[in-house]
Amino acid sequence: MKFYVSELEAIHASAPKTAVIYVTSVLIIYVVGLLVILIHHMNSAYGPWAWSLSDAMDELRPIWSWTKRKRDEGSTSPRRTSATESLNKEKSQKRMR
Numbered sequence: 492m493k494f495y496v497s498e499l500e501a502i503h504a505s506a507p508k509t510a511v512i513y514v515t516s517v518l519i520i521y522v523v524g525l526l527v528i529l530i531h532h533m534n535s536a537y538g539p540w541a542w543s544l545s546d547a548m549d550e551l552r553p554i555w556s557w558t559k560r561k562r563d564e565g566s567t568s569p570r571r572t573s574a575t576e577s578l579n580k581e582k583s584q585k586r587m588r
Contacts, residue, residue, distance in 0.1 A: 533542045
């Protein structure tokens with residue numbers, strides 16, 4: 492039994508170093524995947540490579556400020572509010588016809 496314990500200790504001696512490499516690799520792949528999704532969204536919304544980093548920041552900004560704005564003002568973001576209002580107007584116009 493002592494042989495197995497020493498063998499396991501020898502095998503797992505470098506486990507922390509390997510774990511850091513694995514976790515770092517997974518996080519890098521995750522971030523690259525998010526970047527690919529953002530690029531695909533920007534190309535779909537603005538046209539193939541017809542956007543700038545400023546446009547990308549405008550797309551990401553509501554994510555950062557939406558929760559603060561909601562907490563401060565008690566409402567949703569202006570983009571979502573105007574979209575919701577326009578949908579409600581269209582629905583009410585259809586009902587009136």
